[in-house]
Amino acid sequence: MYRILIVDDDAIVVEGLYQLLAAHYENELDLCKAYGPEEALDIIMKTKLDIVISDIDMPGRSGLELADDLIRYWPKCRLLFLTGFSDFNYIYSAMKKRAAHFILKTEKDEHLLAVIQSVIDELEMERSNRDVLKQVSTELHYLRPLLTSEWLKALLDQSEKGAQVSTIRGHEWEIRENEPFMLLIGYTSWDQQQSWEAKVQSYGYVLNLFKEYVPPMLCSSGFVTHDSLFVWLIQPSTEEALFHNAAGSDNWEQIANYVKGFLEDIQNRMEHLLGLEVSFVFKREPLCFDSWKREFELLQQKAYQCMANSSHLTILDIGASRQDQQTERWVQEVHDFIEEHLGDDLSLVRIAEKVHMNPSYLSRYYKQVTGQNVSEYITETRLQAAKRWIVDEGMKFNEIAYRLGFNSPSYFTTFFKKQTGQTPQEYRDHYGK
Secondary structure, eight states, X not given: OEEEEEEOSOHHXXXXXXXXXXHHHTTSEEEEEESSHHHHHHHHTTSOOSEEEEOSOOSSSOHHHHHHHHHHHOTTOEEEEEXXXXXXXXXXXXXXXXXXXXXETTSOHHHHHHHHHHHHHHHHHHHHHOOTTTTHHHHHHHXXXXXXXXXXXXXXXXXXXXXXXXXXXXXXXXXXXXXXXXXXXXXXXXXXXXXXXXXXXXXXXXXXXXXXXXXXXXXEEEEEOTTSOEEEEEEEOTTOOTTBOTTSXXXXXXXXXXXXXXXXXXXXXXXXXXXOOOEEEEESSOBOTTSOHHHHXXXXXXHHHHHHTTOOSBEEEETBOOOOOOHHHHHHHHHHXXXXXXXXXXXXXXXXXXXXXXXXXXXXXXXXXXXXXXXXXXXXXXXXXXXXXXXXXOOOHHHHHHHTTOSSHHHHHHHHHHHHSSOHXXXXXXXXX
Protein backbone atom coordinates (compact mmCIF):
# COMPACT_ATOMS: atom_id res chain seq x y z
CA MET A 1 0.00 0.00 0.00
CA TYR A 2 1.39 3.37 -1.02
CA ARG A 3 0.92 6.51 1.07
CA ILE A 4 -0.05 9.75 -0.65
CA LEU A 5 -0.13 13.20 0.96
CA ILE A 6 -2.36 15.87 -0.61
CA VAL A 7 -1.32 19.46 0.20
CA ASP A 8 -3.18 22.66 -0.68
CA ASP A 9 -4.29 25.74 1.21
CA ASP A 10 -7.65 25.45 -0.60
CA ALA A 11 -9.69 22.94 1.40
CA ILE A 12 -12.03 22.33 -1.54
CA VAL A 13 -9.10 21.18 -3.68
CA VAL A 14 -7.81 18.89 -0.92
CA GLU A 15 -11.21 17.31 -0.32
CA GLY A 16 -11.90 16.98 -4.03
CA LEU A 17 -8.63 15.15 -4.67
CA TYR A 18 -9.13 13.01 -1.59
CA GLN A 19 -12.61 11.95 -2.69
CA LEU A 20 -11.41 11.32 -6.26
CA LEU A 21 -8.52 9.08 -5.20
CA ALA A 22 -10.53 7.32 -2.48
CA ALA A 23 -13.27 6.46 -4.96
CA HIS A 24 -10.90 5.37 -7.73
CA TYR A 25 -8.44 3.32 -5.67
CA GLU A 26 -10.80 2.36 -2.82
CA ASN A 27 -8.61 0.56 -0.25
CA GLU A 28 -5.40 0.46 -2.28
CA LEU A 29 -3.92 3.74 -1.00
CA ASP A 30 -3.38 5.34 2.39
CA LEU A 31 -4.42 8.96 1.85
CA CYS A 32 -3.31 11.85 4.07
CA LYS A 33 -4.47 15.47 3.93
CA ALA A 34 -2.78 18.75 4.81
CA TYR A 35 -4.45 22.15 4.45
CA GLY A 36 -1.25 24.12 4.26
CA PRO A 37 2.54 23.79 4.16
CA GLU A 38 3.07 23.84 7.94
CA GLU A 39 0.61 21.01 8.52
CA ALA A 40 2.24 19.12 5.64
CA LEU A 41 5.70 19.61 7.13
CA ASP A 42 4.52 18.14 10.43
CA ILE A 43 3.39 15.00 8.59
CA ILE A 44 6.57 14.83 6.51
CA MET A 45 8.76 14.98 9.62
CA LYS A 46 7.31 11.80 11.13
CA THR A 47 5.59 9.80 8.39
CA LYS A 48 7.16 7.92 5.51
CA LEU A 49 5.56 9.08 2.24
CA ASP A 50 5.60 7.62 -1.27
CA ILE A 51 3.89 10.38 -3.27
CA VAL A 52 3.14 14.02 -2.44
CA ILE A 53 0.63 16.00 -4.49
CA SER A 54 1.16 19.65 -3.64
CA ASP A 55 0.09 23.08 -4.76
CA ILE A 56 3.00 25.42 -5.51
CA ASP A 57 1.56 28.81 -4.56
CA MET A 58 0.68 28.69 -0.85
CA PRO A 59 0.92 31.40 1.82
CA GLY A 60 3.90 31.34 4.17
CA ARG A 61 5.76 28.54 2.45
CA SER A 62 5.58 27.61 -1.21
CA GLY A 63 5.28 24.10 -2.54
CA LEU A 64 8.79 24.41 -3.93
CA GLU A 65 10.16 25.18 -0.46
CA LEU A 66 8.15 22.30 0.97
CA ALA A 67 9.71 20.06 -1.67
CA ASP A 68 13.18 20.85 -0.32
CA ASP A 69 12.15 19.51 3.10
CA LEU A 70 10.46 16.48 1.57
CA ILE A 71 13.56 15.50 -0.42
CA ARG A 72 15.74 15.81 2.68
CA TYR A 73 13.49 13.59 4.79
CA TRP A 74 12.28 11.11 2.15
CA PRO A 75 14.57 11.31 -0.90
CA LYS A 76 12.77 8.44 -2.67
CA CYS A 77 9.34 10.10 -2.44
CA ARG A 78 7.77 11.22 -5.73
CA LEU A 79 6.59 14.81 -6.16
CA LEU A 80 3.56 15.84 -8.15
CA PHE A 81 2.91 19.58 -8.34
CA LEU A 82 -0.68 20.65 -8.93
CA THR A 83 -1.10 24.36 -9.60
CA GLY A 84 -2.89 27.06 -11.52
CA PHE A 85 0.39 28.52 -12.74
CA SER A 86 1.49 27.88 -16.31
CA ASP A 87 4.59 30.07 -16.19
CA PHE A 88 7.72 28.32 -17.48
CA ASN A 89 9.78 29.44 -14.48
CA TYR A 90 7.49 27.53 -12.12
CA ILE A 91 7.68 24.45 -14.31
CA TYR A 92 11.46 24.66 -14.50
CA SER A 93 11.78 25.14 -10.72
CA ALA A 94 9.46 22.21 -10.10
CA MET A 95 11.46 19.93 -12.36
CA LYS A 96 14.66 20.90 -10.55
CA LYS A 97 13.01 19.60 -7.37
CA ARG A 98 12.77 16.22 -9.09
CA ALA A 99 9.00 16.51 -9.42
CA ALA A 100 7.49 13.47 -11.11
CA HIS A 101 4.99 15.67 -12.92
CA PHE A 102 3.71 19.22 -13.14
CA ILE A 103 -0.05 19.38 -13.73
CA LEU A 104 -2.36 22.35 -14.14
CA LYS A 105 -5.49 22.44 -12.00
CA THR A 106 -7.54 22.84 -15.15
CA GLU A 107 -6.66 19.29 -16.24
CA LYS A 108 -9.47 16.73 -16.18
CA ASP A 109 -9.72 14.07 -13.48
CA GLU A 110 -8.90 11.33 -15.97
CA HIS A 111 -5.55 12.91 -16.75
CA LEU A 112 -4.68 13.33 -13.07
CA LEU A 113 -5.55 9.70 -12.33
CA ALA A 114 -3.46 8.55 -15.29
CA VAL A 115 -0.46 10.53 -14.03
CA ILE A 116 -0.80 9.16 -10.50
CA GLN A 117 -1.07 5.62 -11.84
CA SER A 118 2.08 6.13 -13.90
CA VAL A 119 3.93 7.26 -10.77
CA ILE A 120 2.67 4.21 -8.85
CA ASP A 121 3.80 1.97 -11.72
CA GLU A 122 7.21 3.65 -11.58
CA LEU A 123 7.46 2.96 -7.84
CA GLU A 124 6.49 -0.66 -8.40
CA MET A 125 9.16 -1.06 -11.05
CA GLU A 126 11.80 0.53 -8.85
CA ARG A 127 10.84 -1.69 -5.94
CA SER A 128 11.01 -4.87 -7.98
CA ASN A 129 14.32 -3.97 -9.61
CA ARG A 130 16.17 -2.72 -6.55
CA ASP A 131 18.80 -5.28 -5.64
CA VAL A 132 19.32 -4.42 -1.98
CA LEU A 133 20.78 -7.83 -1.24
CA LYS A 134 23.64 -7.78 -3.73
CA GLN A 135 27.16 -8.61 -2.60
CA VAL A 136 25.96 -9.74 0.83
CA SER A 137 28.02 -12.92 0.69
CA THR A 138 31.24 -10.97 0.11
CA GLU A 139 30.43 -8.62 2.98
CA LEU A 140 29.65 -11.34 5.52
CA HIS A 141 33.35 -11.61 6.28
CA TYR A 142 33.27 -8.05 7.60
CA LEU A 143 29.95 -8.49 9.37
CA ARG A 144 31.04 -11.48 11.44
CA PRO A 145 32.85 -9.43 14.13
CA LEU A 146 29.54 -7.63 14.73
CA LEU A 147 27.54 -10.84 15.01
CA THR A 148 29.06 -11.94 18.29
CA SER A 149 28.05 -11.34 21.86
CA GLU A 150 31.65 -10.37 22.61
CA TRP A 151 31.29 -7.18 20.59
CA LEU A 152 28.19 -6.16 22.52
CA LYS A 153 29.85 -7.09 25.78
CA ALA A 154 32.81 -4.90 24.85
CA LEU A 155 30.54 -1.95 24.16
CA LEU A 156 28.73 -2.40 27.45
CA ASP A 157 31.99 -2.71 29.34
CA GLN A 158 33.43 0.80 29.39
CA SER A 159 36.96 -0.36 30.17
CA GLU A 160 37.10 -2.29 26.88
CA LYS A 161 35.03 -0.07 24.62
CA GLY A 162 37.76 2.14 23.24
CA ALA A 163 40.08 -0.73 22.40
CA GLN A 164 37.34 -2.77 20.76
CA VAL A 165 36.16 0.07 18.54
CA SER A 166 39.68 0.73 17.32
CA THR A 167 40.29 -2.92 16.45
CA ILE A 168 37.25 -3.38 14.19
CA ARG A 169 38.37 -4.01 10.62
CA GLY A 170 36.36 -3.78 7.42
CA HIS A 171 33.42 -2.05 9.10
CA GLU A 172 32.63 1.63 9.21
CA TRP A 173 31.90 2.58 12.80
CA GLU A 174 29.76 5.72 12.41
CA ILE A 175 28.69 6.44 15.98
CA ARG A 176 30.52 9.29 17.70
CA GLU A 177 31.39 7.87 21.11
CA ASN A 178 31.39 11.16 22.99
CA GLU A 179 27.88 12.16 21.87
CA PRO A 180 24.36 10.88 22.74
CA PHE A 181 22.66 8.24 20.60
CA MET A 182 19.31 6.49 20.29
CA LEU A 183 19.09 2.80 21.13
CA LEU A 184 16.96 0.53 18.94
CA ILE A 185 16.39 -3.21 19.37
CA GLY A 186 14.83 -5.47 16.75
CA TYR A 187 13.59 -9.03 17.04
CA THR A 188 11.99 -11.67 14.84
CA SER A 189 10.78 -15.27 15.08
CA TRP A 190 13.38 -17.64 13.66
CA ASP A 191 12.79 -21.03 12.09
CA GLN A 192 14.12 -23.52 14.64
CA GLN A 193 15.23 -25.81 11.80
CA GLN A 194 17.37 -23.10 10.21
CA SER A 195 21.07 -23.92 10.07
CA TRP A 196 23.66 -21.73 11.73
CA GLU A 197 25.11 -20.67 8.36
CA ALA A 198 21.67 -19.74 7.02
CA LYS A 199 20.94 -17.79 10.18
CA VAL A 200 24.21 -15.87 9.97
CA GLN A 201 23.42 -15.04 6.35
CA SER A 202 19.99 -13.76 7.43
CA TYR A 203 21.72 -11.60 10.04
CA GLY A 204 23.78 -10.05 7.26
CA TYR A 205 20.71 -9.49 5.10
CA VAL A 206 18.87 -7.68 7.89
CA LEU A 207 21.82 -5.47 8.82
CA ASN A 208 22.50 -4.57 5.20
CA LEU A 209 18.85 -3.91 4.45
CA PHE A 210 18.58 -1.67 7.50
CA LYS A 211 21.65 0.24 6.34
CA GLU A 212 20.18 0.59 2.87
CA TYR A 213 17.00 2.23 4.16
CA VAL A 214 18.36 4.50 6.89
CA PRO A 215 18.15 8.06 5.47
CA PRO A 216 21.46 9.89 4.93
CA MET A 217 20.80 12.45 7.66
CA LEU A 218 21.24 9.71 10.27
CA CYS A 219 24.28 7.63 11.24
CA SER A 220 23.82 4.08 12.46
CA SER A 221 25.80 1.03 13.51
CA GLY A 222 24.22 -2.35 14.07
CA PHE A 223 25.07 -5.82 15.31
CA VAL A 224 23.43 -8.97 16.66
CA THR A 225 23.46 -10.41 20.17
CA HIS A 226 24.14 -14.04 21.04
CA ASP A 227 20.37 -14.61 21.43
CA SER A 228 19.57 -13.17 17.98
CA LEU A 229 18.37 -9.70 18.94
CA PHE A 230 19.34 -6.94 16.54
CA VAL A 231 20.80 -3.82 18.12
CA TRP A 232 21.29 -0.46 16.42
CA LEU A 233 22.78 2.78 17.68
CA ILE A 234 21.50 5.87 15.85
CA GLN A 235 22.70 9.48 15.77
CA PRO A 236 21.94 12.52 13.60
CA SER A 237 24.67 13.26 11.08
CA THR A 238 27.05 16.11 11.90
CA GLU A 239 26.54 17.41 8.36
CA GLU A 240 22.81 17.96 8.88
CA ALA A 241 21.17 20.64 11.02
CA LEU A 242 17.78 19.17 10.18
CA PHE A 243 17.07 17.99 13.72
CA HIS A 244 18.37 21.01 15.60
CA ASN A 245 16.11 23.01 17.89
CA ALA A 246 16.14 26.79 18.30
CA ALA A 247 19.15 26.55 20.62
CA GLY A 248 21.13 24.63 18.00
CA SER A 249 21.18 21.31 19.87
CA ASP A 250 19.69 18.01 18.71
CA ASN A 251 15.91 17.71 19.01
CA TRP A 252 15.55 14.07 20.08
CA GLU A 253 11.75 14.16 20.10
CA GLN A 254 11.83 15.07 16.42
CA ILE A 255 14.47 12.41 15.75
CA ALA A 256 12.31 9.77 17.46
CA ASN A 257 9.27 10.65 15.35
CA TYR A 258 11.37 10.49 12.20
CA VAL A 259 12.86 7.12 13.15
CA LYS A 260 9.36 5.69 13.62
CA GLY A 261 8.53 6.86 10.11
CA PHE A 262 11.28 4.97 8.31
CA LEU A 263 11.06 1.88 10.56
CA GLU A 264 7.70 1.14 8.98
CA ASP A 265 9.29 1.06 5.53
CA ILE A 266 12.11 -1.18 6.77
CA GLN A 267 9.58 -3.60 8.26
CA ASN A 268 7.68 -3.81 4.99
CA ARG A 269 10.81 -4.41 2.91
CA MET A 270 12.20 -7.06 5.25
CA GLU A 271 8.92 -8.92 5.14
CA HIS A 272 8.70 -8.60 1.34
CA LEU A 273 12.30 -9.49 0.51
CA LEU A 274 13.28 -11.82 3.35
CA GLY A 275 9.99 -13.14 4.69
CA LEU A 276 10.98 -11.92 8.17
CA GLU A 277 8.55 -10.11 10.47
CA VAL A 278 10.92 -7.81 12.35
CA SER A 279 9.61 -5.73 15.26
CA PHE A 280 11.33 -2.84 17.00
CA VAL A 281 11.62 -1.45 20.51
CA PHE A 282 13.29 1.91 21.05
CA LYS A 283 13.65 4.59 23.68
CA ARG A 284 13.02 8.24 22.86
CA GLU A 285 15.47 9.69 25.34
CA PRO A 286 19.10 9.75 24.10
CA LEU A 287 21.71 7.64 25.86
CA CYS A 288 25.44 7.94 26.45
CA PHE A 289 28.08 5.21 26.46
CA ASP A 290 28.93 5.74 30.11
CA SER A 291 25.36 4.99 31.26
CA TRP A 292 23.60 2.91 28.63
CA LYS A 293 24.04 -0.60 30.02
CA ARG A 294 20.96 -0.51 32.28
CA GLU A 295 18.78 1.02 29.55
CA PHE A 296 19.92 -1.65 27.12
CA GLU A 297 18.94 -4.38 29.58
CA LEU A 298 15.50 -2.79 30.09
CA LEU A 299 14.84 -2.58 26.36
CA GLN A 300 16.10 -6.13 26.00
CA GLN A 301 13.50 -7.27 28.53
CA LYS A 302 10.79 -5.36 26.63
CA ALA A 303 11.77 -7.21 23.47
CA TYR A 304 11.63 -10.57 25.29
CA GLN A 305 8.14 -9.72 26.61
CA CYS A 306 6.92 -8.84 23.12
CA MET A 307 8.34 -12.09 21.76
CA ALA A 308 6.62 -14.06 24.51
CA ASN A 309 3.32 -12.36 23.62
CA SER A 310 3.81 -13.25 19.94
CA SER A 311 3.71 -9.57 18.98
CA HIS A 312 4.63 -9.27 15.31
CA LEU A 313 5.48 -6.22 13.19
CA THR A 314 5.13 -3.84 16.11
CA ILE A 315 7.01 -0.63 16.84
CA LEU A 316 7.09 -0.17 20.60
CA ASP A 317 7.96 3.42 21.42
CA ILE A 318 9.19 3.67 25.01
CA GLY A 319 8.28 7.18 26.07
CA ALA A 320 4.93 7.18 24.28
CA SER A 321 1.79 5.48 25.56
CA ARG A 322 2.18 1.72 25.78
CA GLN A 323 0.40 -0.38 23.17
CA ASP A 324 -2.15 -2.81 24.51
CA GLN A 325 -1.48 -6.28 23.14
CA GLN A 326 -4.89 -7.79 23.80
CA THR A 327 -6.73 -8.04 20.49
CA GLU A 328 -10.23 -7.28 21.74
CA ARG A 329 -9.13 -4.21 23.63
CA TRP A 330 -6.95 -3.11 20.73
CA VAL A 331 -9.82 -3.30 18.22
CA GLN A 332 -12.07 -1.40 20.63
CA GLU A 333 -9.44 1.29 20.93
CA VAL A 334 -9.38 1.65 17.14
CA HIS A 335 -13.18 1.81 17.02
CA ASP A 336 -13.40 4.35 19.83
CA PHE A 337 -10.87 6.60 18.14
CA ILE A 338 -12.73 6.45 14.82
CA GLU A 339 -16.12 7.14 16.41
CA GLU A 340 -14.74 10.08 18.38
CA HIS A 341 -13.02 11.63 15.34
CA LEU A 342 -15.49 11.19 12.48
CA GLY A 343 -14.90 14.76 11.38
CA ASP A 344 -11.11 14.55 11.53
CA ASP A 345 -8.29 12.96 9.57
CA LEU A 346 -8.81 9.19 9.77
CA SER A 347 -5.91 8.03 7.63
CA LEU A 348 -4.15 4.80 8.56
CA VAL A 349 -1.17 6.89 9.67
CA ARG A 350 -3.27 8.83 12.18
CA ILE A 351 -5.01 5.74 13.57
CA ALA A 352 -1.78 3.72 13.73
CA GLU A 353 -0.10 6.54 15.62
CA LYS A 354 -2.88 6.39 18.20
CA VAL A 355 -2.51 2.64 18.80
CA HIS A 356 1.28 2.61 18.27
CA MET A 357 1.41 0.19 15.36
CA ASN A 358 2.88 -0.05 11.89
CA PRO A 359 0.13 1.38 9.57
CA SER A 360 0.55 -1.44 7.06
CA TYR A 361 0.35 -4.10 9.77
CA LEU A 362 -2.61 -2.33 11.37
CA SER A 363 -4.46 -2.60 8.06
CA ARG A 364 -3.71 -6.31 7.59
CA TYR A 365 -4.23 -7.34 11.21
CA TYR A 366 -7.49 -5.41 11.57
CA LYS A 367 -8.93 -7.17 8.52
CA GLN A 368 -7.71 -10.53 9.80
CA VAL A 369 -9.43 -9.97 13.15
CA THR A 370 -12.66 -8.24 12.05
CA GLY A 371 -13.11 -9.46 8.48
CA GLN A 372 -13.27 -5.94 7.03
CA ASN A 373 -10.90 -3.11 6.15
CA VAL A 374 -10.39 -0.13 8.43
CA SER A 375 -11.69 2.12 5.64
CA GLU A 376 -14.85 0.02 5.40
CA TYR A 377 -15.48 0.45 9.12
CA ILE A 378 -14.94 4.21 8.83
CA THR A 379 -17.38 4.41 5.91
CA GLU A 380 -20.00 2.34 7.72
CA THR A 381 -19.63 4.34 10.94
CA ARG A 382 -19.98 7.65 9.11
CA LEU A 383 -22.98 6.32 7.21
CA GLN A 384 -24.76 5.13 10.36
CA ALA A 385 -24.10 8.45 12.07
CA ALA A 386 -25.45 10.30 9.03
CA LYS A 387 -28.63 8.19 8.97
CA ARG A 388 -29.20 8.79 12.67
CA TRP A 389 -28.69 12.53 12.40
CA ILE A 390 -30.88 12.78 9.28
CA VAL A 391 -33.87 10.86 10.65
CA ASP A 392 -33.74 10.96 14.44
CA GLU A 393 -32.30 14.41 15.03
CA GLY A 394 -33.38 16.28 11.91
CA MET A 395 -29.97 17.90 11.65
CA LYS A 396 -29.19 20.21 8.74
CA PHE A 397 -27.27 18.56 5.93
CA ASN A 398 -24.43 21.07 5.95
CA GLU A 399 -23.94 20.46 9.69
CA ILE A 400 -23.90 16.69 9.14
CA ALA A 401 -21.34 17.12 6.36
CA TYR A 402 -19.11 19.18 8.64
CA ARG A 403 -19.39 16.74 11.56
CA LEU A 404 -18.46 13.82 9.31
CA GLY A 405 -15.39 15.52 7.86
CA PHE A 406 -16.77 16.50 4.45
CA ASN A 407 -15.69 19.91 3.24
CA SER A 408 -19.02 20.70 1.58
CA PRO A 409 -22.61 19.39 1.55
CA SER A 410 -22.16 18.34 -2.09
CA TYR A 411 -19.35 15.92 -1.16
CA PHE A 412 -21.52 14.53 1.61
CA THR A 413 -24.46 14.09 -0.77
CA THR A 414 -22.26 12.23 -3.26
CA PHE A 415 -20.98 9.95 -0.49
CA PHE A 416 -24.44 9.27 0.93
CA LYS A 417 -26.05 8.51 -2.42
CA LYS A 418 -23.23 6.16 -3.38
CA GLN A 419 -23.75 4.18 -0.17
CA THR A 420 -27.57 4.16 -0.02
CA GLY A 421 -28.81 4.91 -3.53
CA GLN A 422 -30.68 7.93 -2.15
CA THR A 423 -29.84 11.56 -1.50
CA PRO A 424 -29.99 12.71 2.14
CA GLN A 425 -33.29 14.50 1.43
CA GLU A 426 -34.80 11.42 -0.23
CA TYR A 427 -33.71 9.32 2.74
CA ARG A 428 -35.29 11.78 5.19
CA ASP A 429 -38.53 11.89 3.20
CA HIS A 430 -38.71 8.09 3.12
CA TYR A 431 -37.71 7.23 6.69
CA GLY A 432 -38.44 10.44 8.58
CA LYS A 433 -40.99 10.45 11.33
